[in-house]
Amino acid sequence: MGSLPLDAPILPLDPESFADDSRAVVDFLAEYYRDVDKYPVRAADLEPGRLRKLLPDTAPELGEPLEHVLEDVRRDILPGLTHWQSPSFFAYFPMNASAAGFAGEMLSVGLNVVPFLWAASPAAAELETVVVDWMGNLLGLPRRLLFSGGGGGVLQGSTCEAVVCTLAAARDRALAKLGGHEAIMKLVVYASDQTHATFQKGARLVGIPPDNFRVIPTSAASGYGLTADAVRAVVDRDVASGLVPLYLCATVGTTGLGAVDPVRELGEVARRHGMWLHVDAAYAGSAAICPEFQGYLDGVELADSVSMNPHKWFLTNMDCCCLWVASPRHLTSALSTNPEYLKNVGTNGTGNKPAAAAIDYKDWQISLSRRFRAIKLWVVLRRYGAVGLRGHIRRHVTAAKWFERAVAADERFEVVVPRRFSLVCFRLQPRWSGDDAVDDVNRELLAAVNETGRAFMTHFVVDGKFVIRLAIGGAMTELRHVMDVWELLQGKAVEVLQATRYNKV
């Protein structure tokens, strides 16, 4: 790892220096995992521009040894990071790193093949078809969504990409039927007020008129799930005004509250109107590897597409999103290109081999280039096995149940919506105060907890109420970390309530 002499040719993949540098990074990361619970979970230094001021304005002219770079990471970067791998990270949804996910990603990054065409790395394309079928089977998806049953899957980077691709497929299917691009003005997309914001962004990206995005209200009565009746009412009104229902999103485990939309009911409405039904199980899909959670996907055989993110709760480092479709043809006809420079043996049959079974994954996604994500998910599945992964999910659900019971048993607090998976939404509910004051108290409680650096949670607002979210799912998170954050919350609650009462008097 010595410094490079001026103008000496760099040897970017020299095996010895590659191994030396890489081992130094492995040691750095092992030390990071050993100490990660000692860092403030949310970045300690929240002064915008801090890092920019520390770094020079231009790239260095001369190369430097890796040790210098790692020293700078330790000194300048780490204090400015929010530590997503801390066992006390309970914000948003956690994103899982793991030794197996890391090993798989290293293989992907090190081999650095680009399986955009089957021929550009046949084994990479085929491994992807295998692991998406494996995952689909683990989740109990119907055969029609798997390659083995005429559907198929792809690994993308995010739900957002999956949404853009399926919206484009649905749009082009509808426009072909309606006979002209100007019909795009009539297409309507449906979601609930709990659906992830990415659907609205996706609909706008693919050119659906912003006025044609329907946000249908949900309520406590249905646990904030979207009811078929509510969808029908809106769809009927649109159809009566000459609009064309295009796409309905059902979410299993919403971001805000972990709510579940009834997939079967919504699927029946979608079928009746020829709409594309997408099931977004980004977070909670991982839970469906446990039979006791598969009921939440009841009716999924009515879906045109389903997506879930192994990078959230499935020990697969960022990024990895599984997308399954019942009709690959609709996806690829919206996303295909066939320029001369990509014609090849295999899929175009210009070699002496048959074209069957050779998938060009570039036609299943937004981008042409792509990473060998399949090997990452494959290593996770091989290394931990379904049994190990179910244990990972169940330990977090057990911890969430413990926390939910603890909150419910403390009369100062309330659980705001019933817990379904490993997300608990709760708040302080002091008897003496009006709604605004309650929101303020909870805002203060959340800020007080996050400022300790001993845990990091985020909030949501439902029916005008500010609620605190405890999202359990970190790779290192155990019951004891959940017990610790409960103790911390109770302590801070005393302080916040005392201060508030004092201010009132």
Add this chain to the structure above:
Amino acid sequence: MGSLPLDAPILPLDPESFADDSRAVVDFLAEYYRDVDKYPVRAADLEPGRLRKLLPDTAPELGEPLEHVLEDVRRDILPGLTHWQSPSFFAYFPMNASAAGFAGEMLSVGLNVVPFLWAASPAAAELETVVVDWMGNLLGLPRRLLFSGGGGGVLQGSTCEAVVCTLAAARDRALAKLGGHEAIMKLVVYASDQTHATFQKGARLVGIPPDNFRVIPTSAASGYGLTADAVRAVVDRDVASGLVPLYLCATVGTTGLGAVDPVRELGEVARRHGMWLHVDAAYAGSAAICPEFQGYLDGVELADSVSMNPHKWFLTNMDCCCLWVASPRHLTSALSTNPEYLKNVGTNGTGNKPAAAAIDYKDWQISLSRRFRAIKLWVVLRRYGAVGLRGHIRRHVTAAKWFERAVAADERFEVVVPRRFSLVCFRLQPRWSGDDAVDDVNRELLAAVNETGRAFMTHFVVDGKFVIRLAIGGAMTELRHVMDVWELLQGKAVEVLQATRYNKV
């Protein structure tokens, strides 16, 4: 790395087993790099379905030691890969791996932070603003495209994403001016017959009517660059029919031939018609770190956006695309979302810190979630320095010059278009034959070379002529590998020409 006892909790980030497993992968990859020139460059086994047949239909129930997985990679996966890191990979455009790119990616993957919001990892967001400015400076981009001059940049996964985002920004800017979404039917996107297919796909994705995508012919006279005259003629016709010119793409280093569109001329046409000018320098942008290549970007100050891919020729493992925009506001107004669960201290100013300088990168891209790509590019720049990276580029250009001269000096061959960077387009040109026969001979020559496994090249078709592309740019590629492939080509040319003559007689 022992196997996990049934039902034992997995410890996904236990520092010791993490380090053991990771070191095993490092050793595996170091060995791979040591031996990569011994593998057939293009996958040896091109039998579709081969790998699928080797693997079980379902994921394993029980976890396995990493050694088993690595053995399977060696036995089942490697023979089915096309070896993009082989020094004799000359197909498409090479994609660079490097020790520094790998180290940077390991840090990104291991820390596994998600800098979608500034507050979700301030140092990650800020490092990104720093490295895109560094890169812009190295390329000689004008200050208006850098943060330091009021513009700014983002790291995305691919040019395709950059195209979708800038097309959406241009579309929404135009629709706001035209006063209604139905004006989308009038918007027209312009590219040349050499522009990457991803632009047509991108335009379709964002809802531009397929009939409004103009493919403007180029010719040998302009070196297959798009001329301002040709654009003006098409634009004037569109304007006369009441259409609205929206977006023009200028490419510096096209995929097929490495052609260069004249940025300044095209920028002036774009300005006159209020069009968004995007400069796509995906491949050749890396060369612009050498002053002698910056002339190809002359006029880039007229661009609304510029993109280039460090993952191609800049020693940065997949994936990494730099996108710069002159007006971040137009990008973010097309791509922003602001749901409750993402409101945070910093950017929403709900904390006690100012909101300035805190960038929420989710509003600069398609997806919400994102990886810490900045640290990868930063490690590459730190470790190799501008001097080392310029040397990397220049050695490949020198090798391409050598090859171009060798081809020109052999009367059986011809160089089809003048070389600009490190891509040489050539073909056999036997005097005795008609055009179709020449195409066949070259098709056979390419197949014969690729079938040896000693090199891998791909083809292009221009003016109806089949040409062979030698794209130099692999991380391990040296002049001697280019000399070897020339010797191989000459030998195979003798065989192919003899066989063809024999068939003719």
